[in-house]
Amino acid sequence: MLSHLIRQSRHLLVAAAFASIVSGVCGVLLVTQINAALTAPDGAARTALAWRFAAIAVAAMLSHMASSVLFERLSQHAHAELRRFISARVLGSDYRRLEEIGAPKVQSALSEHSANVAGFFVSFPAILVNAIVVAGCLVYMALLSWQVFLASAVVIGLGSVGYHVAHLRAIRHLDAASMEQDHLFGHFRSLVDGAKELRLNAAKRTAFAHDVLGASIETVRRRRAFGMSVFVVSAAWGNFLIYAFIGLVLFVLVGEVPDRARIMTGFALVFVYMVAPLEILLMSLPRANLARVSAARIDEIAQQLACSEAAVTKPPVRGFDHIVLKGVCHRYWHEGVDDIFTLGPVDLTFRPGQVTYLVGGNGSGKTSLAKLLVGLYRPEEGQVLLDGEVVDDSGRDRYRQTFSAIFSDFHLFDRLLDLDSADLDERGNALLARLHLQHKVQVRDGAFTTRSLSLGQRKRLALVVAYLEDRPFLVFDEWAADQDPVFKDVFYRELLPDLKARGKAVLAITHDDRYFPLADRLIRMENGQVVVVESPRAEEPASFAAVA
Numbered sequence: 001m002l003s004h005l006i007r008q009s010r011h012l013l014v015a016a017a018f019a020s021i022v023s024g025v026c027g028v029l030l031v032t033q034i035n036a037a038l039t040a041p042d043g044a045a046r047t048a049l050a051w052r053f054a055a056i057a058v059a060a061m062l063s064h065m066a067s068s069v070l071f072e073r074l075s076q077h078a079h080a081e082l083r084r085f086i087s088a089r090v091l092g093s094d095y096r097r098l099e100e101i102g103a104p105k106v107q108s109a110l111s112e113h114s115a116n117v118a119g120f121f122v123s124f125p126a127i128l129v130n131a132i133v134v135a136g137c138l139v140y141m142a143l144l145s146w147q148v149f150l151a152s153a154v155v156i157g158l159g160s161v162g163y164h165v166a167h168l169r170a171i172r173h174l175d176a177a178s179m180e181q182d183h184l185f186g187h188f189r190s191l192v193d194g195a196k197e198l199r200l201n202a203a204k205r206t207a208f209a210h211d212v213l214g215a216s217i218e219t220v221r222r223r224r225a226f227g228m229s230v231f232v233v234s235a236a237w238g239n240f241l242i243y244a245f246i247g248l249v250l251f252v253l254v255g256e257v258p259d260r261a262r263i264m265t266g267f268a269l270v271f272v273y274m275v276a277p278l279e280i281l282l283m284s285l286p287r288a289n290l291a292r293v294s295a296a297r298i299d300e301i302a303q304q305l306a307c308s309e310a311a312v313t314k315p316p317v318r319g320f321d322h323i324v325l326k327g328v329c330h331r332y333w334h335e336g337v338d339d340i341f342t343l344g345p346v347d348l349t350f351r352p353g354q355v356t357y358l359v360g361g362n363g364s365g366k367t368s369l370a371k372l373l374v375g376l377y378r379p380e381e382g383q384v385l386l387d388g389e390v391v392d393d394s395g396r397d398r399y400r401q402t403f404s405a406i407f408s409d410f411h412l413f414d415r416l417l418d419l420d421s422a423d424l425d426e427r428g429n430a431l432l433a434r435l436h437l438q439h440k441v442q443v444r445d446g447a448f449t450t451r452s453l454s455l456g457q458r459k460r461l462a463l464v465v466a467y468l469e470d471r472p473f474l475v476f477d478e479w480a481a482d483q484d485p486v487f488k489d490v491f492y493r494e495l496l497p498d499l500k501a502r503g504k505a506v507l508a509i510t511h512d513d514r515y516f517p518l519a520d521r522l523i524r525m526e527n528g529q530v531v532v533v534e535s536p537r538a539e540e541p542a543s544f545a546a547v548a
């Protein structure tokens with residue numbers, strides 16, 4: 001990921017790096033000019049030196065400004081690019097994979113890991129400029145005395161070995177911290193999603209705060225603190241080596257060389273100038289490493305989110321003649337308990353104008369079958385056929401556009417995103433009136449005026465959206481479970497027959513056995529298998545009459 005970003009913005013990066021190099025070189029040149037000024041005689045040479053000094057100082061300032069601005073832009077660009085990339089991967093990913101990966105990992109990638117990677121572009125100039133300053137200082141020292149340069153090579157070699165060993169250890173801990181952080185984001189969600197439960201039960205709240213959230217925060221803190229400490233300690237070790245080197249030069253090596261006074265002044269200046277950049281350099285490297293760890297994590301998540309399906313953008317919604325599930329199967333593997341839930345093989349046919357009720361006990365596989373039907377799950381065995389054509393990876397996204405579905409964990413967007421007809425507000429408000437919501441909420445400029453409603457009311461809003469989408473096949477997963485008895489009746493006796501009359505195919509998952517006789521077809525499931533398919537209207541007119 002990091003290398004992709006670097007490749008992608010290489011022109012800007014080269015320009016920024018060039019500005020950084022100029023800035024670093026100017027910094028070193030300033031030191032050489034100061035050293036020259038200290039020993040230069042008065043007169044024309046000194047005036048020329050002053051002009052040169054001024055020119056270099058201005059160049060240093062301008063190049064520093066350019067490099068900072070360019071790297072800031074690169075950082076923001078990288079952040080935006082990463083967010084776009086991860087969002088696109090999430091949007092395009094296989095739904096089942098997304099269920100398996102879970103929201104916390106995605107959130108963690110979108111927030112902290114992206115920020116860490118973007119941070120690389122801010123620490124990079126610090127690394128570059130200061131590395132150049134340090135390297136330039138060493139070259140200047142080499143010009144002053146080659147013996148000193150050889151000594152510096154030995155010191156740098158020693159420092160690098162120590163740093164590398166520490167580095168490997170630190171990375172292990174930073175990796176572990178970033179894995180734990182994915183869990184931590186899940187716990188952050190529980191803070192809000194489970195707010196009611198946590199307030200109603202003090203013991204649960206305390207256990208969650210200490211044993212779950214607290215433990216996770218502590219693990220991330222400990223691992224990350226250890227990893228970063230190893231880096232910081234190795235940075236201090238590098239710093240110590242520099243002072244050892246300075247001591248070696250000042251008290252051992254310089255004593256032997258000719259032109260001692262000039263060289264001593266030069267070294268004193270270079271050392272004073274070099275220590276701060278060196279410290280910044282050593283402190284910036286850990287940040288860059290953190291970025292590498294985060295980039296690797298984003299890569300891993302992006303790989304898990306890979307999708308083989310071809311996405312469509314805005315296909316025309318077209319009707320169908322029949323949809324056939326032919327021997328379709330789906331399995332859930334439950335890690336830890338060594339358990340597999342198998343749905344199917346299922347053989348069913350759906351036609352327009354047909355209202356099917358899907359019934360069965362909790363966990364019998366109704367929702368999973370609905371997800372298979374609408375193309376959210378790819379059948380592990382068997383086929384889904386749309387008008388005789390097999391729905392494969394290349395056509396599954398297009399196939400999904402046949403459906404509007406309201407699952408129990410539905411999400412309501414505040415805008416009616418894909419609907420842009422001129423009379424949208426009017427049609428939306430007419431539907432709201434039909435669903436008895438006109439006093440609570442309205443459609444204005446293609447958006448609901450509020451979503452702060454009861455669960456049953458929000459489900460009615462979802463129904464408005466489904467009506468407006470006007471797809472040929474509607475799937476309701478226990479839609480009526482949260483409706484009052486009056487509206488339940490409206491749903492089963494008015495809305496579903498109305499959809500049928502408009503030629504829509506309907507699959508309603510339901511436990512409302514009172515209304516079973518109203519179905520054109522009743523499918524009963526047990527333990528992942530379809531056990532009964534019957535036509536209540538044809539078979540039990542008496543019971544229908546009793547209910548009606």
Ligand SMILES: Nc1ncnc2c1ncn2[C@@H]1O[C@H](COP(=O)(O)OP(=O)(O)OP(=O)(O)O)[C@@H](O)[C@H]1O
Binds near residue numbers: 333361362366369
């Ligand atoms: N996201 C998931 N990950 C793993 N296993 C799952 C998942 N969703 C469902 N299952 C498994 O599939 C089984 C069937 O679940 P499903 O939601 O299809 O049942 P259902 O008939 O709709 O139940 P309910 O009436 O309670 O909504 C469950 O018992 C569970 O073992």
